[in-house]
Amino acid sequence: MQLPVINNAASFPHPNPLPEGEGANEALRATSKSSGCSAGSCGSTDDQMSHLPDHIRDxxxxxxxxxxxxxxxxxxxxxxxxxxxxxxxxxxxxxxxxxxxxxxxxxxxxxxxxxxxxxxxxxxxxxxxxxxxxxxxxxxxxxxxxxxxxxxxxxxxxxxxxxxxxxxxxxxxxxxxxxxxxxxxxxxxxxxxxxxxxxxxxxxxxxxxxxxxxxxxxxxxxxxxxxxxxxxxxxxxxxxxxxxxxxxxxxxxxxxxxxxxxxxxxxxxxxxxxxxxxxxxxxxxxxxxxxxxxxxxxxxxxxxxxxxxxxxxxxxxxxxxxxxxxxxxxxxxxxxxxxxxAMDIDYAAVMKMRAEVHAAINEELESKHKAKAAPKLVSIEGLKKAATRPVLMAVATKGGGVINEHFGHAGEFLIYEASGEGVRFIGHRKTIPYCEGGDTCGDGESALDVTIRELAGCEVVLCSKVGYEPWGPLEAAGIQPNGEHAMEPIEDAVLKVYEEMRAAGKLEAKPETAQKAA
Amino acid sequence: MALEIIESCVNCYACEPLCQSKAIYEAKPHFLIDASKCTECAGDFADPQCASICPIEGAILDESGVAINPPGSLTGIPVQKLAA
CATH class of the missing domain: 3.20.20.70 (Aldolase class I)
Structure with a gap:
């Protein structure tokens, strides 16, 4: 039997009414009011392209x-x-x-x-x-x-x-x-x-x-x-x-x-x-x-x-x-x-090398697509158990679709939303890398302050490593630092953390420490 | 009868291809107008072309040395804000 996979969340209707009150959810309600879910509006990032004809996707x-x-x-x-x-x-x-x-x-x-x-x-x-x-x-x-x-x-x-x-x-x-x-x-x-x-x-x-x-x-x-x-x-x-x-x-x-x-x-x-x-x-x-x-x-x-x-x-x-x-x-x-x-380029040779690099990347993507197409019964069943509220998570990455950047080196964070529907990419937020901050920011605001302000609304920050010093202020701001998913694919890690939050009973109500969205 | 480009020019090239008299030329530190060639577009266009596309207020002067696009005239920014 062909099971729907979590990454194709757009193909099922919203099973649960969404909670009231948060800005992000306002937006979600707006999409759920329209007839079902169009491909680009919800579900995972893959869906951004899923409705396009093959020749355009190519x-x-x-x-x-x-x-x-x-x-x-x-x-x-x-x-x-x-x-x-x-x-x-x-x-x-x-x-x-x-x-x-x-x-x-x-x-x-x-x-x-x-x-x-x-x-x-x-x-x-x-x-x-x-x-x-x-x-x-x-x-x-x-x-x-x-x-x-x-x-x-x-x-x-x-x-x-x-x-x-x-x-x-x-x-x-x-x-x-x-x-x-x-x-x-x-x-x-x-x-x-x-x-x-x-x-x-x-x-x-x-x-x-x-x-x-x-x-x-x-x-x-x-x-x-x-x-x-x-x-x-x-x-x-x-x-x-x-x-x-x-x-x-x-x-x-x-x-x-x-x-x-x-x-x-x-x-x-x-x-x-x-x-x-x-x-x-x-x-x-x-x-x-x-x-x-x-x-x-x-x-x-x-x-x-x-x-x-x-x-x-x-x-x-x-x-x-x-x-x-x-x-x-x-x-x-x-x-x-x-x-x-000063550079001397033999483009014929370069083009050959480039073709090899591109083929390797495409192969990697291909195998990722295959892995995603495999049924993920456990996750779906888990998520469907109860109405859960959506959670925003910030991710530090250098590319490759995995969590591979230290908190302190990140000049930007990708923002993902996990919900009962799956994981979707929301956008990015720029900041000043914590380790390079120093006195460069004006108004007495430290680089960490800037990051915390920029990550308003996020409840988790996933990175390959995070130091002891920023840990406390992040937690106090309602943003849980998490370095446990280093080198894992972003969407898988976001889903895992969401599952952990669900298991811990954190998805039923608004957390007390969560920041008010800026 | 000639226009003049002054130092606030940002070298955007916009005016150069529009000049019918080929009076505008690339130079350092900024584009210049050959006064012997410039006709102010008289007979060709209603308005001098360089001053009609130039995005920088004050960068092009008329023959009496007055800015054709004075401060605030293109961007709409209030003059007191420009000064600040």
Whole structure:
């Protein structure tokens, strides 16, 4: 008999009413109200891709930005060849460049196409897990068509084993669709923050269009029309489209549910709702006028609400326009212009080595899929015994889908939710590594304080090791440190800990020590 | 009759391909306008193209040395906040 496995939780309906009261559960209720559970909305992370046709799954299975599973194994890089932009967004400051910042549009070094190609080959040789090259700015890729397409053209020829991607605001998309198709670019990301020009007028102060700077509602109207037209043209060409949206509380947060429905209906295969990054020191309109970003709970609630209509992406790290490495890490400093100048790459040999590395990773993934497909009767029966409340757990990992990072070295934690439905990936939270904290944080807040604040709402933190010193404060904050599952697959470990909590009777009511969600 | 790019230019390249007179050129530390070639787009466009796409307030001056895009005019950031 074919048993349902815990990792396909999306295939069964919610058996239990969900408890009231917590932000995260608000979100869950929102999904359970919709007709059953759509693939992307609940169940394990595998389901993110499960509803896609085979040919699309094949295209994205080793793309770290599109496949949650792949992002543990495969790396990406961006080359900053596109500094010009044809619009202004209120969350962007065109003057900004800081190597300590991680957010889109920020870079340290703009490259010409020749330098960019050299850098890509150097990274491909050094980090064979790198499968994807994207052009995402620091302006708009398609506002710099000559530089962008010169880079793509050379790479399509010299490094045919690298997938090419492009990110755009969409204004110049329709006129470039033919050209994109020529270079075998099969993934395009469009940032669509609205479909209503009145909302758009609060996000975009101006666009450059037909040799004029256009402001206000009229500008937003043109931009929206171009984005939608471009989306339709790409879908008609069979090019995969992901839509990015920046969630801006009070401006487009409610509106994004409608955006999600529309872009899904038009054929976008993935929607990525990202939080607004807005600090005064960034010098952006939003930063300087006090527009806040969403809380973790608000973001998750909106992602879950959109998931009723659409496959949602939750592992985005909002990379810099020159990021290099696995998502969440940036090895850009290893590939500065002077360093790549000194490297001599024989790409034919490199390509052979890369193919071997990729085959080994795919084999590992294949065997993991097989192991998961095996019936897990005990876990399911255990979980079904009683109504249990969902629990958020934070995980420290360096990649590979296992718990393999020390608490003190983690610059970010992945957040998983365990519930009677199974385990699902929720997102990530950045922090300052505890061991590197020192005096670098302002306001008298220690690195540990920052981590504890960022992990608000989590009841367990799983890591390969955790020191004596942070143990007490974590426990006091209602976050149980756990180093017992080092090197185990993340989802298996989360499930085991959830089972232990259930056995200990901790899942019936809210724990007294649990933090109030920030 | 010529426009001028000053030091607040961030070298984003946006203006260079738009210049019909090929007056804008890449230079260190920032792009420059060849005053002998610049026509301010008179006869070609209603507005000078470089100043119509430039994202940096104050980076392009008109022939009398006045910023074509004064502080706050592009980003909408209140001037008192810009100064802070």
């Amino acid at each position: 295209k994205v299975k080793n793309h770290p930005c599109y496949s949650e599973e792949a992002h543990h194994y495969f790396a990406r890089m961006h080359v900053a060849v596109a500094p010009a932009c044809n619009i202004q967004c209120n969350y962007c400051n065109r003057k900004y460049d800081c190597s300590n910042e991680s957010r889109p549009g920020v870079v340290s070094e703009v490259l010409n196409p020749k330098q960019a190609v050299k850098k890509v080959l150097a990274v491909a040789a050094t980090i064979p897990q790198m499968t994807v090259l994207g052009i995402a700015g620091p302006g708009d890729a398609l506002a710099n068509p000559a530089r962008t397409f010169a880079t793509f053209g050379a790479l399509a020829e010299q490094a045919p084993d690298i997938k090419l991607c492009v990110s755009t605001n969409g204004l110049a998309l329709p006129e470039n669709v033919e050209e994109l198709a020529k270079y075998n670019i099969d993934h395009v990301t469009i940032t669509i923050n609205c479909v209503d020009p009145d909302v758009g007028a609060q996000i975009y102060p101006w666009i450059f269009w037909n040799n004029k700077r256009i402001k206000g509602r009229e500008a937003a109207e043109i931009l929206i029309a171009q984005q939608q037209k471009g989306l339709e043209m790409l879908v008609a060409k069979g090019i995969l489209v992901k839509v990015n949206s920046v969630m801006i509380p009070g401006i487009n947060d409610k509106h994004l549910e409608e955006v999600s429905k529309i872009v899904k209906a038009k054929g976008a295969f993935l929607h990525n709702v990202m939080p607004l990054i807005s600090e005064e020191e960034h010098g952006t309109y939003y930063g300087l006028t006090g527009q806040r970003g969403p809380t973790h709970e608000e973001l998750q609630a909106l992602q879950d609400a959109c998931a009723g209509d659409m496959n949602m992406m939750r592992h985005c790290r909002q990379c810099r326009a020159d990021a290099v490495g696995l998502l969440g890490e940036d090895r850009g400093a290893e590939f500065t212009l002077d360093k790549i100048e």
